[in-house]
Amino acid sequence: MKINTNYLDLTENYLFSDIAKKVSAYSQAHPEASIIRLGIGDVTKPLCTPVIDALNKAVKEMSDADSFRGYAPDKGYDFLRSAIVKGDFESRGCDIDPDEIFVSDGAKSDCGNIQEIFDKDNVIAVCDPVYPVYADTNIMAGRKITYLPCTAENGFVPDIPKEKVDIIYLCYPNNPTGGVITKAKLQEYVDYANKTGAVIIYDAAYEAYIKDDSIPHSIYECEGAGTAAIELHSFSKNAGFTGLRLGYAVVPKDLIREGTSLNKLWARRHATKYNGAPYIVQRAGEAVYSAAGKEAVSKQVGDYMDNAAFIRRELKSMGYEVYGGENAPYIWLKTPDNMTSWEFFDYLLDEANVVGTPGSGFGKCGEGFFRLTAFGSEEATREAIQRIKNI
């Protein structure tokens, strides 16, 4: 019996598990410390009323034999897939069919699983710094990773790769840098993929945070993206579903490689290894697209963005070099005095009892940077910034 030795090429722990352990150890050593977490990007606002109402109604249905629902359809319920198409694509002039939508238990799972339909020998391109899941899950499968440097100089948008790559992961608005991509630049990537036969995995988890109308919410706003890209969406950051778990992947029918439909391959994967998101959670997702849901969710996003603007402004006024936070819930700051990212992590934890995420945890180019999230409560965010001021 042989283990998958690719796992031994990974760091032993997932980044956020490491941070959780470090904070827990600090907490035990300093039981009096009141720690503020602006680290892992978890939301803090409760589910909005339209979502709660939908959950309550669906739970009631599950209590009665006549309205009880067992296994969900493979790809998700029609009511949700139709609401997604209408709310996220038709409204933006993107031609997406409900059969191209695959409902899942969250964008993290889709990010991790999507690589399974590709051969082991593809060259994977990911940004550096990057959300660890893209790279880690490809390392687990034994693939070679090419890192595309994202720096202040290129606005945290990588140049088109010079060497040949097969699969490119892009996430805009970006985690962790808070950077955004213009439609023109994204179109360059789409054109590159169509020209070379590469496939783009576009993680749109943070699209709800876009304020600037010129920035694309979906890669399908670009011409020809239907033959170039898979797009991943989350309900976690717009509607606060981190603890409810819901997301979806878009795999266009026109996305064909080596004569094979990637939509069909993903359908086979989805049907074989997954049994659908809970009915009650799918109803909660549907409620996000109702008029009341849209209004409530937009209010939550607005509140978080007020935090982002506040953090950005205050850090700048303290002399920090600050990026992001304008069309994304993440603030990416340059550590002062040439501290390493982990040194700054310890410094903030020790001196201010504030937890952030070390940039180096996201890749080499993240060294010397640090991520703060706007997902805290207004009170905690203000308190955290005050404490940093007081150091």
Place this chain on the structure above:
Amino acid sequence: MKINTNYLDLTENYLFSDIAKKVSAYSQAHPEASIIRLGIGDVTKPLCTPVIDALNKAVKEMSDADSFRGYAPDKGYDFLRSAIVKGDFESRGCDIDPDEIFVSDGAKSDCGNIQEIFDKDNVIAVCDPVYPVYADTNIMAGRKITYLPCTAENGFVPDIPKEKVDIIYLCYPNNPTGGVITKAKLQEYVDYANKTGAVIIYDAAYEAYIKDDSIPHSIYECEGAGTAAIELHSFSKNAGFTGLRLGYAVVPKDLIREGTSLNKLWARRHATKYNGAPYIVQRAGEAVYSAAGKEAVSKQVGDYMDNAAFIRRELKSMGYEVYGGENAPYIWLKTPDNMTSWEFFDYLLDEANVVGTPGSGFGKCGEGFFRLTAFGSEEATREAIQRIKNI
């Protein structure tokens, strides 16, 4: 860009997707037909009151910032893992630690994902007939499959493999045959794994249906299983969570191969590719282990087993050769008149408007057999049998 061509070695569709399509086509051609589904093994009873109460309470918590829960802990909430250990293992004298429990969105996902921590070059042994997920997910990863014939002659329990195999999937009470394994025979498998270094993946999804006290509910009732086996559990069939999605894997800390802890590998996989089962669903799972929950769930299982006994008795009285249905919710019948499994499927659908599952869909040795489930309502089950009688 290369696709994963292992997918091309699969049948195009997942078995149950094929059946759904066939039934849907029949329904459209015969809109007047009232079809009874005893096919896919989905439950029909609503969630029991203690589970509904737990869901309602948890939904309320999610509506308030003070009690809102975001991302769940990697392995699941302590409250659920403790309840599992106490309810499913301590009560049976099995020494399992909460850190060996990994909560998931269902046994199907775990069945499909567990192979990822093993090398591509392992030889996989699965029963024939078998739940398609074990084989399909290994074929997707490019592994070689050895089939272990399960026949009426060996009581649907395979002989210990003669050739060397590395990973053995066993499911008892069995899907699809309804067969069971004795503790002595299961001990032989555990001893084989400990002697050869193989690993057993033990799918215990149907353990709640065991009536005979001598039959093991968990492989950890066998001596030395902690160094030999991973066990998978579901909340779908005992508590009707098919539409709620909850399961768990047990990966013992003593399960070491090539000097590496499989518990650690699975922890890394779980943390990297999965973000936890919904809080509200984990609370629902906890309620299954409450006194009221146990009573309600036991009543549901009892009702389904009344269906199983009824189907078994009636089919026998009609002259059918029938297996299973005594400690399992599945009835496995020999098709009459040498019909193939799919011929019998069409025959039952056409003549009685009853849907079952063709045995050949589960493997070559399933040819000439047919699976009926006990998960219908009492009324539908009686009506289905009456219709079969009337053909």
